[in-house]
Amino acid sequence: MSKFIHNPVMLNEIIECLKVKPNGWYIDATFGRGGHTQAILDKLGPNGKLIAIDKDLDAIAYARQKYAHDARFQIYHACFSDIPKLLGNNAGKIDGILVDLGVSSAQLDDPSRGFSFRYEAKLDMRMDQSQQVTAAQWLESASSKEISTVLKQYGEEVDAHRIAEKIIAARAIQPIETTKHLSDLISQVKVRYHKKKIHPATLSFQAIRIHVNKELDALNQLLSDAPNLLKKEGILAVMSFHSLEDRMVKRSFRKLVTPNLPKKLPIMEKAIQRPFDWHLKRAMPSSNECEINPRARSAVLRAIRKG
Ligand SMILES: C[S@@+](CC[C@H](N)C(=O)[O-])C[C@H]1O[C@@H](n2cnc3c(N)ncnc32)[C@H](O)[C@@H]1O
Structure with a gap:
Protein backbone atom coordinates (compact mmCIF):
# COMPACT_ATOMS: atom_id res chain seq x y z
CA MET A 1 0.00 0.00 0.00
CA GLN A 107 -1.15 12.35 -5.09
CA LEU A 108 0.52 15.72 -4.45
CA ASP A 109 3.09 14.38 -2.01
CA ASP A 110 4.17 11.39 -4.10
CA PRO A 111 6.99 12.78 -6.30
CA SER A 112 6.54 9.97 -8.82
CA ARG A 113 3.09 11.35 -9.73
CA GLY A 114 4.64 14.58 -11.05
CA PHE A 115 1.95 16.96 -9.75
CA SER A 116 4.06 19.30 -7.66
CA PHE A 117 6.79 21.89 -8.24
CA ARG A 118 8.06 21.05 -4.75
CA TYR A 119 9.81 17.90 -6.00
CA GLU A 120 12.14 17.24 -8.90
CA ALA A 121 10.21 14.59 -10.82
CA LYS A 122 8.87 13.53 -14.20
CA LEU A 123 6.09 15.91 -15.19
CA ASP A 124 2.98 13.71 -15.26
CA MET A 125 -0.11 15.06 -13.39
CA ARG A 126 -2.50 12.27 -14.46
CA MET A 127 -4.97 11.34 -11.73
CA ASP A 128 -5.70 8.18 -13.71
CA GLN A 129 -2.40 6.43 -14.47
CA SER A 130 -4.08 4.45 -17.26
CA GLN A 131 -4.90 7.65 -19.15
CA GLN A 132 -2.65 8.24 -22.16
CA VAL A 133 -1.56 11.86 -22.19
CA THR A 134 0.69 13.24 -19.43
CA ALA A 135 1.31 16.94 -18.80
CA ALA A 136 4.76 16.61 -20.43
CA GLN A 137 3.26 15.04 -23.57
CA TRP A 138 0.60 17.72 -23.81
CA LEU A 139 3.20 20.51 -23.45
CA GLU A 140 5.27 18.85 -26.17
CA SER A 141 2.55 19.19 -28.81
CA ALA A 142 0.23 22.05 -27.76
CA SER A 143 0.37 25.37 -29.61
CA SER A 144 1.24 28.62 -27.86
CA LYS A 145 -2.41 29.67 -28.15
CA GLU A 146 -3.66 26.41 -26.58
CA ILE A 147 -1.22 26.69 -23.69
CA SER A 148 -2.01 30.31 -23.00
CA THR A 149 -5.79 29.64 -23.15
CA VAL A 150 -5.46 26.83 -20.59
CA LEU A 151 -3.33 28.99 -18.26
CA LYS A 152 -5.79 31.87 -18.52
CA GLN A 153 -9.01 29.86 -18.24
CA TYR A 154 -8.06 27.34 -15.59
CA GLY A 155 -5.41 29.29 -13.67
CA GLU A 156 -6.54 32.88 -14.20
CA GLU A 157 -2.80 33.42 -14.84
CA VAL A 158 -2.18 37.03 -15.91
CA ASP A 159 1.14 36.16 -17.57
CA ALA A 160 -0.39 33.29 -19.57
CA HIS A 161 0.79 34.51 -22.97
CA ARG A 162 4.38 35.15 -21.87
CA ILE A 163 4.61 31.79 -20.11
CA ALA A 164 3.25 29.99 -23.19
CA GLU A 165 5.83 31.70 -25.41
CA LYS A 166 8.59 30.77 -22.96
CA ILE A 167 7.49 27.12 -23.06
CA ILE A 168 7.43 27.05 -26.87
CA ALA A 169 10.93 28.58 -27.07
CA ALA A 170 12.32 26.24 -24.40
CA ARG A 171 10.90 23.04 -25.89
CA ALA A 172 12.57 23.80 -29.23
CA ILE A 173 15.88 23.32 -27.39
CA GLN A 174 14.90 20.50 -25.01
CA PRO A 175 11.57 18.76 -24.21
CA ILE A 176 10.01 19.87 -20.90
CA GLU A 177 9.96 16.57 -19.08
CA THR A 178 10.33 17.48 -15.42
CA THR A 179 8.39 19.50 -12.85
CA LYS A 180 11.56 21.47 -12.08
CA HIS A 181 12.16 22.42 -15.73
CA LEU A 182 8.59 23.71 -16.06
CA SER A 183 8.59 25.56 -12.76
CA ASP A 184 11.98 27.20 -13.55
CA LEU A 185 10.64 28.45 -16.88
CA ILE A 186 7.55 29.94 -15.21
CA SER A 187 9.66 31.54 -12.47
CA GLN A 188 11.88 33.15 -15.12
CA VAL A 189 8.79 34.85 -16.59
CA LYS A 190 7.31 35.86 -13.26
CA VAL A 191 10.42 37.55 -11.85
CA ARG A 192 8.50 40.25 -9.98
CA TYR A 193 6.38 37.61 -8.32
CA HIS A 194 8.99 36.13 -6.01
CA LYS A 195 8.15 38.21 -2.98
CA LYS A 196 4.53 36.96 -2.91
CA LYS A 197 3.36 34.21 -0.60
CA ILE A 198 2.52 31.57 -3.18
CA HIS A 199 5.05 29.99 -5.55
CA PRO A 200 5.11 31.67 -9.01
CA ALA A 201 4.23 28.35 -10.69
CA THR A 202 1.15 27.65 -8.52
CA LEU A 203 -1.53 28.91 -10.93
CA SER A 204 0.08 27.42 -14.05
CA PHE A 205 0.49 24.00 -12.41
CA GLN A 206 -3.14 24.10 -11.28
CA ALA A 207 -4.28 25.05 -14.80
CA ILE A 208 -2.28 22.33 -16.54
CA ARG A 209 -3.51 19.73 -14.04
CA ILE A 210 -7.15 20.75 -14.60
CA HIS A 211 -6.66 20.52 -18.35
CA VAL A 212 -4.80 17.17 -18.37
CA ASN A 213 -7.50 15.57 -16.20
CA LYS A 214 -10.46 17.32 -17.89
CA GLU A 215 -11.59 18.20 -14.37
C1 LIG B 1 -9.46 15.54 -2.52
S1 LIG B 1 -9.26 13.86 -2.90
C2 LIG B 1 -10.51 13.06 -1.96
C3 LIG B 1 -10.07 12.71 -0.58
C4 LIG B 1 -11.04 11.84 0.18
N1 LIG B 1 -12.29 12.50 0.43
C5 LIG B 1 -10.43 11.36 1.49
O1 LIG B 1 -10.95 11.69 2.55
O2 LIG B 1 -9.41 10.67 1.44
C6 LIG B 1 -9.89 13.74 -4.50
C7 LIG B 1 -9.82 12.33 -5.10
O3 LIG B 1 -10.77 12.30 -6.16
C8 LIG B 1 -10.22 11.71 -7.29
N2 LIG B 1 -10.88 12.34 -8.43
C9 LIG B 1 -10.81 13.62 -8.84
N3 LIG B 1 -11.58 13.82 -9.91
C10 LIG B 1 -12.18 12.64 -10.18
C11 LIG B 1 -13.11 12.20 -11.18
N4 LIG B 1 -13.55 13.03 -12.13
N5 LIG B 1 -13.53 10.93 -11.14
C12 LIG B 1 -13.08 10.07 -10.18
N6 LIG B 1 -12.19 10.42 -9.23
C13 LIG B 1 -11.74 11.69 -9.23
C14 LIG B 1 -8.74 11.98 -7.22
O4 LIG B 1 -8.04 10.98 -7.91
C15 LIG B 1 -8.49 11.96 -5.71
O5 LIG B 1 -8.11 10.69 -5.29
Whole structure:
Protein backbone atom coordinates (compact mmCIF):
# COMPACT_ATOMS: atom_id res chain seq x y z
CA MET A 1 0.00 0.00 0.00
CA SER A 2 1.34 3.48 -0.82
CA LYS A 3 2.79 5.35 2.17
CA PHE A 4 1.20 8.66 1.19
CA ILE A 5 -1.81 9.78 3.18
CA HIS A 6 -4.63 12.34 2.98
CA ASN A 7 -6.29 14.17 5.86
CA PRO A 8 -10.02 14.43 5.12
CA VAL A 9 -11.17 18.07 5.00
CA MET A 10 -14.26 19.29 6.93
CA LEU A 11 -14.92 15.73 8.08
CA ASN A 12 -17.36 16.59 10.88
CA GLU A 13 -19.20 19.19 8.80
CA ILE A 14 -19.61 16.73 5.92
CA ILE A 15 -20.90 13.91 8.10
CA GLU A 16 -23.29 16.30 9.82
CA CYS A 17 -24.44 17.53 6.40
CA LEU A 18 -25.06 14.05 4.90
CA LYS A 19 -27.34 12.94 7.78
CA VAL A 20 -26.36 9.31 7.13
CA LYS A 21 -29.26 6.85 7.50
CA PRO A 22 -28.22 3.39 8.75
CA ASN A 23 -29.88 1.60 5.81
CA GLY A 24 -29.12 4.29 3.25
CA TRP A 25 -27.20 4.08 -0.03
CA TYR A 26 -24.35 6.57 -0.38
CA ILE A 27 -21.80 7.49 -3.03
CA ASP A 28 -18.32 8.78 -2.25
CA ALA A 29 -17.47 10.02 -5.76
CA THR A 30 -13.86 10.87 -4.83
CA PHE A 31 -12.54 8.10 -2.54
CA GLY A 32 -8.90 9.33 -2.22
CA ARG A 33 -7.71 7.58 0.92
CA GLY A 34 -11.23 7.05 2.23
CA GLY A 35 -11.31 9.49 5.15
CA HIS A 36 -14.91 10.47 4.41
CA THR A 37 -15.81 6.92 3.33
CA GLN A 38 -14.73 5.56 6.71
CA ALA A 39 -16.82 8.13 8.59
CA ILE A 40 -19.89 7.27 6.46
CA LEU A 41 -19.32 3.52 7.01
CA ASP A 42 -19.12 4.19 10.77
CA LYS A 43 -22.69 5.52 10.61
CA LEU A 44 -24.09 2.83 8.29
CA GLY A 45 -25.77 -0.31 9.59
CA PRO A 46 -25.26 -3.81 8.12
CA ASN A 47 -27.82 -3.17 5.35
CA GLY A 48 -26.43 0.18 4.27
CA LYS A 49 -24.35 0.55 1.12
CA LEU A 50 -21.42 2.74 0.11
CA ILE A 51 -20.35 2.98 -3.51
CA ALA A 52 -16.94 4.60 -3.90
CA ILE A 53 -15.27 5.87 -7.06
CA ASP A 54 -11.81 7.11 -7.96
CA LYS A 55 -9.78 7.58 -11.13
CA ASP A 56 -6.54 6.85 -9.34
CA LEU A 57 -5.21 3.29 -9.37
CA ASP A 58 -3.34 3.78 -6.06
CA ALA A 59 -6.61 4.88 -4.41
CA ILE A 60 -8.35 1.80 -5.84
CA ALA A 61 -5.61 -0.55 -4.59
CA TYR A 62 -5.80 1.05 -1.14
CA ALA A 63 -9.60 0.69 -1.02
CA ARG A 64 -9.55 -2.93 -2.21
CA GLN A 65 -7.09 -3.89 0.48
CA LYS A 66 -8.66 -1.92 3.33
CA TYR A 67 -12.30 -2.84 2.70
CA ALA A 68 -11.91 -6.32 1.21
CA HIS A 69 -14.11 -7.78 3.96
CA ASP A 70 -16.79 -5.09 4.18
CA ALA A 71 -19.83 -6.24 2.17
CA ARG A 72 -21.39 -2.77 2.40
CA PHE A 73 -18.53 -1.27 0.37
CA GLN A 74 -17.99 -1.33 -3.39
CA ILE A 75 -15.22 0.52 -5.26
CA TYR A 76 -15.03 1.40 -8.96
CA HIS A 77 -12.06 2.62 -10.96
CA ALA A 78 -13.91 5.21 -13.00
CA CYS A 79 -14.51 8.89 -13.59
CA PHE A 80 -17.41 10.27 -11.57
CA SER A 81 -19.02 11.40 -14.82
CA ASP A 82 -19.73 7.67 -15.40
CA ILE A 83 -21.84 7.22 -12.25
CA PRO A 84 -25.17 6.83 -14.13
CA LYS A 85 -23.63 3.96 -16.15
CA LEU A 86 -22.23 2.32 -13.01
CA LEU A 87 -25.56 2.54 -11.18
CA GLY A 88 -27.76 1.30 -14.02
CA ASN A 89 -31.18 0.51 -12.54
CA ASN A 90 -30.12 1.78 -9.12
CA ALA A 91 -30.09 5.41 -10.28
CA GLY A 92 -32.70 7.27 -8.23
CA LYS A 93 -32.10 5.16 -5.10
CA ILE A 94 -29.25 7.18 -3.59
CA ASP A 95 -29.56 8.92 -0.19
CA GLY A 96 -26.41 10.98 -0.42
CA ILE A 97 -23.56 11.83 -2.77
CA LEU A 98 -20.29 13.36 -1.61
CA VAL A 99 -17.84 14.97 -4.03
CA ASP A 100 -14.52 16.19 -2.59
CA LEU A 101 -12.93 17.76 -5.64
CA GLY A 102 -9.32 18.07 -6.78
CA VAL A 103 -6.23 16.06 -5.96
CA SER A 104 -5.43 14.27 -2.71
CA SER A 105 -2.35 14.88 -0.59
CA ALA A 106 -1.40 11.29 -1.43
CA GLN A 107 -1.15 12.35 -5.09
CA LEU A 108 0.52 15.72 -4.45
CA ASP A 109 3.09 14.38 -2.01
CA ASP A 110 4.17 11.39 -4.10
CA PRO A 111 6.99 12.78 -6.30
CA SER A 112 6.54 9.97 -8.82
CA ARG A 113 3.09 11.35 -9.73
CA GLY A 114 4.64 14.58 -11.05
CA PHE A 115 1.95 16.96 -9.75
CA SER A 116 4.06 19.30 -7.66
CA PHE A 117 6.79 21.89 -8.24
CA ARG A 118 8.06 21.05 -4.75
CA TYR A 119 9.81 17.90 -6.00
CA GLU A 120 12.14 17.24 -8.90
CA ALA A 121 10.21 14.59 -10.82
CA LYS A 122 8.87 13.53 -14.20
CA LEU A 123 6.09 15.91 -15.19
CA ASP A 124 2.98 13.71 -15.26
CA MET A 125 -0.11 15.06 -13.39
CA ARG A 126 -2.50 12.27 -14.46
CA MET A 127 -4.97 11.34 -11.73
CA ASP A 128 -5.70 8.18 -13.71
CA GLN A 129 -2.40 6.43 -14.47
CA SER A 130 -4.08 4.45 -17.26
CA GLN A 131 -4.90 7.65 -19.15
CA GLN A 132 -2.65 8.24 -22.16
CA VAL A 133 -1.56 11.86 -22.19
CA THR A 134 0.69 13.24 -19.43
CA ALA A 135 1.31 16.94 -18.80
CA ALA A 136 4.76 16.61 -20.43
CA GLN A 137 3.26 15.04 -23.57
CA TRP A 138 0.60 17.72 -23.81
CA LEU A 139 3.20 20.51 -23.45
CA GLU A 140 5.27 18.85 -26.17
CA SER A 141 2.55 19.19 -28.81
CA ALA A 142 0.23 22.05 -27.76
CA SER A 143 0.37 25.37 -29.61
CA SER A 144 1.24 28.62 -27.86
CA LYS A 145 -2.41 29.67 -28.15
CA GLU A 146 -3.66 26.41 -26.58
CA ILE A 147 -1.22 26.69 -23.69
CA SER A 148 -2.01 30.31 -23.00
CA THR A 149 -5.79 29.64 -23.15
CA VAL A 150 -5.46 26.83 -20.59
CA LEU A 151 -3.33 28.99 -18.26
CA LYS A 152 -5.79 31.87 -18.52
CA GLN A 153 -9.01 29.86 -18.24
CA TYR A 154 -8.06 27.34 -15.59
CA GLY A 155 -5.41 29.29 -13.67
CA GLU A 156 -6.54 32.88 -14.20
CA GLU A 157 -2.80 33.42 -14.84
CA VAL A 158 -2.18 37.03 -15.91
CA ASP A 159 1.14 36.16 -17.57
CA ALA A 160 -0.39 33.29 -19.57
CA HIS A 161 0.79 34.51 -22.97
CA ARG A 162 4.38 35.15 -21.87
CA ILE A 163 4.61 31.79 -20.11
CA ALA A 164 3.25 29.99 -23.19
CA GLU A 165 5.83 31.70 -25.41
CA LYS A 166 8.59 30.77 -22.96
CA ILE A 167 7.49 27.12 -23.06
CA ILE A 168 7.43 27.05 -26.87
CA ALA A 169 10.93 28.58 -27.07
CA ALA A 170 12.32 26.24 -24.40
CA ARG A 171 10.90 23.04 -25.89
CA ALA A 172 12.57 23.80 -29.23
CA ILE A 173 15.88 23.32 -27.39
CA GLN A 174 14.90 20.50 -25.01
CA PRO A 175 11.57 18.76 -24.21
CA ILE A 176 10.01 19.87 -20.90
CA GLU A 177 9.96 16.57 -19.08
CA THR A 178 10.33 17.48 -15.42
CA THR A 179 8.39 19.50 -12.85
CA LYS A 180 11.56 21.47 -12.08
CA HIS A 181 12.16 22.42 -15.73
CA LEU A 182 8.59 23.71 -16.06
CA SER A 183 8.59 25.56 -12.76
CA ASP A 184 11.98 27.20 -13.55
CA LEU A 185 10.64 28.45 -16.88
CA ILE A 186 7.55 29.94 -15.21
CA SER A 187 9.66 31.54 -12.47
CA GLN A 188 11.88 33.15 -15.12
CA VAL A 189 8.79 34.85 -16.59
CA LYS A 190 7.31 35.86 -13.26
CA VAL A 191 10.42 37.55 -11.85
CA ARG A 192 8.50 40.25 -9.98
CA TYR A 193 6.38 37.61 -8.32
CA HIS A 194 8.99 36.13 -6.01
CA LYS A 195 8.15 38.21 -2.98
CA LYS A 196 4.53 36.96 -2.91
CA LYS A 197 3.36 34.21 -0.60
CA ILE A 198 2.52 31.57 -3.18
CA HIS A 199 5.05 29.99 -5.55
CA PRO A 200 5.11 31.67 -9.01
CA ALA A 201 4.23 28.35 -10.69
CA THR A 202 1.15 27.65 -8.52
CA LEU A 203 -1.53 28.91 -10.93
CA SER A 204 0.08 27.42 -14.05
CA PHE A 205 0.49 24.00 -12.41
CA GLN A 206 -3.14 24.10 -11.28
CA ALA A 207 -4.28 25.05 -14.80
CA ILE A 208 -2.28 22.33 -16.54
CA ARG A 209 -3.51 19.73 -14.04
CA ILE A 210 -7.15 20.75 -14.60
CA HIS A 211 -6.66 20.52 -18.35
CA VAL A 212 -4.80 17.17 -18.37
CA ASN A 213 -7.50 15.57 -16.20
CA LYS A 214 -10.46 17.32 -17.89
CA GLU A 215 -11.59 18.20 -14.37
CA LEU A 216 -14.20 20.81 -15.22
CA ASP A 217 -15.80 18.65 -17.95
CA ALA A 218 -16.23 15.84 -15.42
CA LEU A 219 -17.67 18.24 -12.82
CA ASN A 220 -20.10 19.66 -15.35
CA GLN A 221 -21.36 16.19 -16.23
CA LEU A 222 -21.66 15.19 -12.58
CA LEU A 223 -23.61 18.33 -11.70
CA SER A 224 -26.07 17.57 -14.46
CA ASP A 225 -26.42 13.83 -13.59
CA ALA A 226 -26.34 13.82 -9.79
CA PRO A 227 -29.80 15.34 -9.15
CA ASN A 228 -31.42 12.40 -11.01
CA LEU A 229 -29.47 9.81 -9.04
CA LEU A 230 -30.88 10.93 -5.70
CA LYS A 231 -34.07 9.70 -4.13
CA LYS A 232 -36.51 12.00 -2.31
CA GLU A 233 -34.72 13.86 0.51
CA GLY A 234 -31.36 12.75 -0.92
CA ILE A 235 -28.44 15.12 -0.36
CA LEU A 236 -25.76 16.21 -2.82
CA ALA A 237 -22.70 17.72 -1.10
CA VAL A 238 -19.81 19.16 -3.10
CA MET A 239 -16.58 20.54 -1.66
CA SER A 240 -14.43 22.60 -4.02
CA PHE A 241 -10.98 24.11 -3.67
CA HIS A 242 -10.86 26.96 -6.16
CA SER A 243 -13.19 29.63 -7.42
CA LEU A 244 -13.72 28.10 -10.89
CA GLU A 245 -15.16 24.92 -9.39
CA ASP A 246 -17.10 26.72 -6.69
CA ARG A 247 -18.70 29.05 -9.24
CA MET A 248 -19.88 26.05 -11.29
CA VAL A 249 -21.30 24.35 -8.20
CA LYS A 250 -23.03 27.50 -6.96
CA ARG A 251 -24.63 28.26 -10.34
CA SER A 252 -25.80 24.72 -10.89
CA PHE A 253 -27.26 24.43 -7.36
CA ARG A 254 -28.94 27.81 -7.69
CA LYS A 255 -30.70 26.66 -10.88
CA LEU A 256 -31.98 23.54 -9.11
CA VAL A 257 -33.40 25.43 -6.14
CA THR A 258 -34.95 28.15 -8.29
CA PRO A 259 -37.82 26.82 -10.41
CA ASN A 260 -38.01 28.35 -13.85
CA LEU A 261 -41.35 30.21 -13.49
CA PRO A 262 -42.45 33.24 -15.50
CA LYS A 263 -41.84 36.45 -13.53
CA LYS A 264 -44.69 38.14 -11.61
CA LEU A 265 -46.86 34.98 -11.37
CA PRO A 266 -49.46 35.55 -8.65
CA ILE A 267 -48.15 32.67 -6.48
CA MET A 268 -47.11 32.92 -2.84
CA GLU A 269 -43.43 32.13 -2.30
CA LYS A 270 -44.44 29.28 0.07
CA ALA A 271 -46.66 27.61 -2.56
CA ILE A 272 -43.87 27.16 -5.12
CA GLN A 273 -42.86 23.49 -5.52
CA ARG A 274 -39.08 23.29 -5.52
CA PRO A 275 -37.27 20.23 -6.89
CA PHE A 276 -34.36 21.00 -4.53
CA ASP A 277 -33.74 23.10 -1.41
CA TRP A 278 -30.53 24.60 -0.16
CA HIS A 279 -29.34 22.21 2.52
CA LEU A 280 -26.10 24.05 3.19
CA LYS A 281 -25.56 27.30 1.29
CA ARG A 282 -21.87 27.71 2.03
CA ALA A 283 -19.56 26.42 4.75
CA MET A 284 -15.83 26.75 5.19
CA PRO A 285 -13.32 25.00 7.44
CA SER A 286 -12.68 26.40 10.91
CA SER A 287 -9.53 28.42 11.52
CA ASN A 288 -8.38 25.62 13.79
CA GLU A 289 -8.64 23.06 10.96
CA CYS A 290 -6.79 25.41 8.56
CA GLU A 291 -4.00 25.77 11.08
CA ILE A 292 -3.64 22.00 11.50
CA ASN A 293 -4.14 21.26 7.79
CA PRO A 294 -3.25 24.28 5.61
CA ARG A 295 -4.54 22.44 2.51
CA ALA A 296 -8.06 22.87 3.90
CA ARG A 297 -7.77 26.66 3.62
CA SER A 298 -9.52 27.14 0.30
CA ALA A 299 -12.31 24.57 0.83
CA VAL A 300 -15.93 25.59 0.26
CA LEU A 301 -18.72 23.11 0.98
CA ARG A 302 -22.22 23.46 -0.48
CA ALA A 303 -25.14 21.04 -0.41
CA ILE A 304 -28.67 20.73 -1.77
CA ARG A 305 -31.49 18.38 -0.80
CA LYS A 306 -34.04 16.82 -3.14
CA GLY A 307 -37.58 17.97 -2.33
C1 LIG B 1 -9.46 15.54 -2.52
S1 LIG B 1 -9.26 13.86 -2.90
C2 LIG B 1 -10.51 13.06 -1.96
C3 LIG B 1 -10.07 12.71 -0.58
C4 LIG B 1 -11.04 11.84 0.18
N1 LIG B 1 -12.29 12.50 0.43
C5 LIG B 1 -10.43 11.36 1.49
O1 LIG B 1 -10.95 11.69 2.55
O2 LIG B 1 -9.41 10.67 1.44
C6 LIG B 1 -9.89 13.74 -4.50
C7 LIG B 1 -9.82 12.33 -5.10
O3 LIG B 1 -10.77 12.30 -6.16
C8 LIG B 1 -10.22 11.71 -7.29
N2 LIG B 1 -10.88 12.34 -8.43
C9 LIG B 1 -10.81 13.62 -8.84
N3 LIG B 1 -11.58 13.82 -9.91
C10 LIG B 1 -12.18 12.64 -10.18
C11 LIG B 1 -13.11 12.20 -11.18
N4 LIG B 1 -13.55 13.03 -12.13
N5 LIG B 1 -13.53 10.93 -11.14
C12 LIG B 1 -13.08 10.07 -10.18
N6 LIG B 1 -12.19 10.42 -9.23
C13 LIG B 1 -11.74 11.69 -9.23
C14 LIG B 1 -8.74 11.98 -7.22
O4 LIG B 1 -8.04 10.98 -7.91
C15 LIG B 1 -8.49 11.96 -5.71
O5 LIG B 1 -8.11 10.69 -5.29
